[in-house]
Amino acid sequence: MSERLLAEVNGGDEVRTVTLNMRNVSLKEILAEIEKQAGVTFSYESSLLKEFQKTSFKVEDAALDDCLAQLFASYPLVYKRTGNIVVLKRKPRQVTISGFVRDKTSAESLVGASVYDVGSRLGIATNAFGFFSLTVPASDDPVRISVSYIGYENRKIDFPVLERDTMLTLFLQTNASIGEVVVTGNERSLRSPVHSVQMGALEVNQATIRATPTLLGESDIIRTLQLMPGVSMGTEGVSGLYVRGGNVDENLFLIDGNPVYQLNHLGGIFSAFNGEAIKSMDFYKAGFPARYGGRLSSVVDVQTKEGNMKEFHGSASVGLIAGNLSLEGPIIKDRTSFSIALRRTWLDVITAPTLAIFNAVKKDKSSDINFRYAFHDLNARIDHRVSDRSRLFVSIYNGNDVLKATSEDNPSRDGSISYYLDKTQVSMRWGNLVASAGWTYAFNNRLFGKIAGFYTRYNAKISYREEEKSWDYNNEAYSLSFDETVSASGINDFGVRTSFDYQPVSNHHIRFGGDYVRHDFRPEYSRFLTEEGDKPDSMQVSKVFSNEKLLAHELSAFAEDDWTLAPTLRLNAGVRLSLFNIDRKTYTGVEPRVSLRWLLGKDLSLKASYSRMNQYVHLISNSFLNLPTDSWMPVTRNLRPLVSDQYSLGAYYNWKDLDFSMEGYYKDSRNLLEYKDGHSLVPSSITWDRKLVAGKGCSYGLEWMVRRPVGRTTGWIGYSLAWSDRQFDELNGGRRFPSRYDNRHKLNIVVMHKLSKRVELSAAWTYTSGNYTTLSTESYEGLTPPSKDPFYNFRQEQFDLYGDRNNYRLPAYHRLDLGINIYRPKKKGRMGIWNVSVYNAYCRMNPFMIEKTDEYNPDERKSYPVFKQYSFLPIVPSITYTYKF
Structure with missing residues (x-):
């Protein structure tokens, strides 16, 4: 093992770099070596590192933050550095809520319905078959999921504790009122042009098609x-x-x-x-x-x-x-x-x-x-x-x-x-x-x-x-x-x-x-x-x-x-x-x-x-x-x-x-x-x-x-x-x-x-x-050639002269x-x-x-x-x- 601590001063800020080449060692040993070289202290619960097996780790002249990011990339841990203190915590476990959104009356799939986690502010829209998959952090606190679709009543689903992946079918009731339907906040932003990544896109529902004036009574x-x-x-x-x-x-x-x-x-x-x-x-x-x-x-x-x-x-x-x-x-x-x-x-x-x-x-x-x-x-x-x-x-x-x-x-x-x-x-x-x-x-x-x-x-x-x-x-x-x-x-x-x-x-x-x-x-x-x-x-x-x-x-x-x-x-x-x-x-x-x-x-x-x-x-x-x-x-x-x-x-x-x-x-x-x-x-x-x-x-x-x-x-x-x-x-x-x-x-x-x-x-x-169309804007007079008919002579006729293609709007x-x-x-x-x-x-x-x-x-x-x-x-x-x- 070779080790070196380099400290450089750039504009008054200390840039700490670390060089390590450690094989078949515990995570605790790697952290101790980083503490020596970088002059920092790791703070964590004593039981946090016991479940991890020995590993190997190598970096050369790496900045401290880059070293930590590389080290913890393969561990279910997150860190936060404040000055010389680095606090380690277990990464919040994530769970997935998935399923289908359907019409309550007909059980028909609802395409493009918004499924939104109020707490984490994460959301997704259902696909062409009404399916959604929303991954959120696991929590001991109650989790509230909001489901919305234009023309339907919004629905809120509460999970007192969300500890494991869940699949369910969510039914929405049509809004009996023909009046105004209000969809606000992040629930609407899931499909809004501002928040979506898609350009030049448009969603049209049957209500819009039916309301548009028609030709000969046929909506189209x-x-x-x-x-x-x-x-x-x-x-x-x-x-x-x-x-x-x-x-x-x-x-x-x-x-x-x-x-x-x-x-x-x-x-x-x-x-x-x-x-x-x-x-x-x-x-x-x-x-x-x-x-x-x-x-x-x-x-x-x-x-x-x-x-x-x-x-x-x-x-x-x-x-x-x-x-x-x-x-x-x-x-x-x-x-x-x-x-x-x-x-x-x-x-x-x-x-x-x-x-x-x-x-x-x-x-x-x-x-x-x-x-x-x-x-x-x-x-x-x-x-x-x-x-x-x-x-x-x-x-x-x-x-x-x-x-x-x-x-x-x-x-x-x-x-x-x-x-x-x-x-x-x-x-x-x-x-x-x-x-x-x-x-x-x-x-x-x-x-x-x-x-x-x-x-x-x-x-x-x-x-x-x-x-x-x-x-x-x-x-x-x-x-x-x-x-x-x-x-x-x-x-x-x-x-x-x-x-x-x-x-x-x-x-x-x-x-x-x-x-x-x-x-x-x-x-x-x-x-x-x-x-x-x-x-x-x-x-x-x-x-x-x-x-x-x-x-x-x-x-x-x-x-x-x-x-x-x-x-x-x-x-x-x-x-x-x-x-x-x-x-x-x-x-x-x-x-x-x-x-x-x-x-x-x-x-x-x-x-x-x-x-x-x-x-x-x-x-x-x-x-x-x-x-x-x-x-x-x-x-x-x-x-x-x-x-x-x-x-x-x-x-x-x-x-x-x-x-x-x-x-x-x-x-x-x-x-x-x-x-x-x-x-x-x-x-x-x-x-x-x-x-x-x-x-x-x-x-x-x-x-x-x-x-x-x-x-x-x-x-x-x-x-x-x-x-x-x-x-x-x-x-x-x-x-x-x-x-x-x-x-x-x-x-x-x-x-x-x-x-x-x-x-x-x-x-x-x-x-x-x-x-645009192509029109003859000029004419000229000319003689048609004679045919084999002996009684047919040259005849003067008017001919059209065309310019460029599509020359007239x-x-x-x-x-x-x-x-x-x-x-x-x-x-x-x-x-x-x-x-x-x-x-x-x-x-x-x-x-x-x-x-x-x-x-x-x-x-x-x-x-x-x-x-x-x-x-x-x-x-x-x-x-x-x-x-x-």
């Missing part, structure tokens, strides 16, 4: 998200999301953890999410947690309702164009429950008699007009409680759109000629099927896990056919059949997902897991058939333009740690590893994610985040509507994965019950896709991936928001100042051009007020800079939506709800598109180019009645 989470800063809606009336300059396919939509590829119904007027089936929704647009991946711009994570395990309940609603029915209840009381929600439009039911009357009274009897459109959504779920720790679940979503249009001509006769023409329908069908089955289990007080298998299918098909033309002439029969075109695309996914929540100590919340997905792509299928007549020399032509099928494998793993470094400093750091294999080509991605929160005061914080995202599938569209002509396509040898890096910085402040936030961001994207000039989804001899060109994009901006989440009057004001552009070497001469939805300014004001227990008012005003868009909910209590706890909404209350005719046409001047006998603006939705009132039982 996508329209609610469109009212948030940084989110553009795209086109008037369409349920699209364009987040921070991204495209519509850069958003990850999940139902119970499984992806949904086709988001919209009726060309985008309705989304695929049925509000009656939704329990909660989390939205992320920055600082993405490592557990999410596969898209560049945002995540919309929707959890559907678990069924009521105690009682049967349901609701039925009737709107202008759609109806909704939902039921839930126990299959086996307190063990197995079901929940089902069905939504269907009756546009086909409404239009059928109208068209029948029109066909009956119209003067032209030569043809009949037939039309049908319908969509439906089905959400179903079964949950089974194996034990307090273990649950099984099955979840299904199915949504389909069907459009058919037929026109049938009647036979006619002209002299000796009998003529007959028959045309069959145009048919379009598209939709999703998502099914999953899984198991959740609380392995112990600190570890919760989930494993699930899933299947996702998206199919879209368009077919068109003109069937038969026939006539009789001089007792000779002739017939002609021709033209059938079929186009289809789709994806089938099979996979398994695992995720685990682990909380070893109170300041670490670790999540880890992995996914495997097998993708079966049919990116483009097109078939054309022509068949002529019934004579020997009749011609038959059948050609398949493309029928490619692709198999891909996607594998990912993630780990993240939400770590409280200090009371003022909190970090969420993680990494996602992804692999995508297709056509003997493998792409790999390393996606680091980090978010940091610095608490400047109890009501003020700063945050910063960085995230890298990879995307391996793309939605290729040649329309701003969401139609079956849009196709999901994978990366290939020619098309590399989309990659984005996003940097965000923000400040957050709480004042009373108002949340203020300001976020700035910069997003750089690579390998974005566009059609080459002159190419589209129209079938051709060129393969689909050769029609596309890759480029890059840049988006940046500032977002401000003030929000009041609780009280009789709630709502928010949000403003965005944003830029977004694109650059492709093969497009626009290689010059940058603004993206279509580069909306420079966006302002939203949303107010919801509970006038009384039975009346709720809402208003939402939106203003945004216009979208449409006029600004703004509208006001109003709504009122009237609650009518019935007997036995039943409720009738009237919703009256007015979309675009002051009938602003916002531009849907602008077209350049020629207008003839009869006085000058000359045509002049003019621009015409087309609008889509005027003022649209709606009324819906919902009956809950």
Whole structure:
């Protein structure tokens, strides 16, 4: 053993260092040697060190505090140094309180409920299955746990003595009052923007979705998200999301953890999410947690309702164009429950008699007009409680759109000629099927896990056919059949997902897991058939333009740690590893994610985040509507994965019950896709991936928001100042051009007020800079070349001259939506709800598109180019009645 005591004086303060190299000695001997070298005295109970075995310890020229920290790191001891006295005490033992928070009436899990230890001021929020794990110091004194959730009565649980780990299920009672719900202090701060580490995140509950003014009486989470800063809606009336300059396919939509590829119904007027089936929704647009991946711009994570395990309940609603029915209840009381929600439009039911009357009274009897459109959504779920720790679940979503249009001509006769023409329908069908089955289990007080298998299918098909033309002439029969075109695309996914929540100590919340997905792509299928007549020399032509099928494998793993470094400093750091294999080509991605929160005061914080995202599938569209002509396509040898890096910085402040936030961001994207000039989804001899060109994009901006989440009057004001552009070497001469939805300014004001227990008012005003489009702003006259026809000569015509892509910004868009909910209590706890909404209350005719046409001047006998603006939705009132039982 060698020993040395060094004393140095630096600025008048003595810096004590210690050098030790002791082997197989007791802790008491090590302390005695430190006392000699450092000139300090250890104070402790005589029995404190008896239980520890002999050990070895080595330091060299270590400062006294560093030496003590290293020595006691492996012992259940804490020390406090005051001058030359070092007091040793046993480290307070910690215990873990874990379990589930559930609705008392239905036993349904409550997502995001706050569990808070009043004494230690430690707290945590429940996960997507209502599970929590809270580690607190063991104490001989009483311990009080507070549990809170908006819309529910707070509950306090007292433990007279807390000596060992405890697992329990906590039930909360719904707040019968529709009035103000007050959540104050640290209980609210657990989920407040100031104290959480997450940036660009938003939680939306069913009450907010229902209270927001609706279009045609249908509550919609996508329209609610469109009212948030940084989110553009795209086109008037369409349920699209364009987040921070991204495209519509850069958003990850999940139902119970499984992806949904086709988001919209009726060309985008309705989304695929049925509000009656939704329990909660989390939205992320920055600082993405490592557990999410596969898209560049945002995540919309929707959890559907678990069924009521105690009682049967349901609701039925009737709107202008759609109806909704939902039921839930126990299959086996307190063990197995079901929940089902069905939504269907009756546009086909409404239009059928109208068209029948029109066909009956119209003067032209030569043809009949037939039309049908319908969509439906089905959400179903079964949950089974194996034990307090273990649950099984099955979840299904199915949504389909069907459009058919037929026109049938009647036979006619002209002299000796009998003529007959028959045309069959145009048919379009598209939709999703998502099914999953899984198991959740609380392995112990600190570890919760989930494993699930899933299947996702998206199919879209368009077919068109003109069937038969026939006539009789001089007792000779002739017939002609021709033209059938079929186009289809789709994806089938099979996979398994695992995720685990682990909380070893109170300041670490670790999540880890992995996914495997097998993708079966049919990116483009097109078939054309022509068949002529019934004579020997009749011609038959059948050609398949493309029928490619692709198999891909996607594998990912993630780990993240939400770590409280200090009371003022909190970090969420993680990494996602992804692999995508297709056509003997493998792409790999390393996606680091980090978010940091610095608490400047109890009501003020700063945050910063960085995230890298990879995307391996793309939605290729040649329309701003969401139609079956849009196709999901994978990366290939020619098309590399989309990659984005996003940097965000923000400040957050709480004042009373108002949340203020300001976020700035910069997003750089690579390998974005566009059609080459002159190419589209129209079938051709060129393969689909050769029609596309890759480029890059840049988006940046500032977002401000003030929000009041609780009280009789709630709502928010949000403003965005944003830029977004694109650059492709093969497009626009290689010059940058603004993206279509580069909306420079966006302002939203949303107010919801509970006038009384039975009346709720809402208003939402939106203003945004216009979208970009490409217009010909100049024309020139030229001569068309002659054809082979000898009677066809040069002709003077006017041609359009186009400049840069997206060279014209449409006029600004703004509208006001109003709504009122009237609650009518019935007997036995039943409720009738009237919703009256007015979309675009002051009938602003916002531009849907602008077209350049020629207008003839009869006085000058000359045509002049003019621009015409087309609008889509005027003022649209709606009324819906919902009956809950």
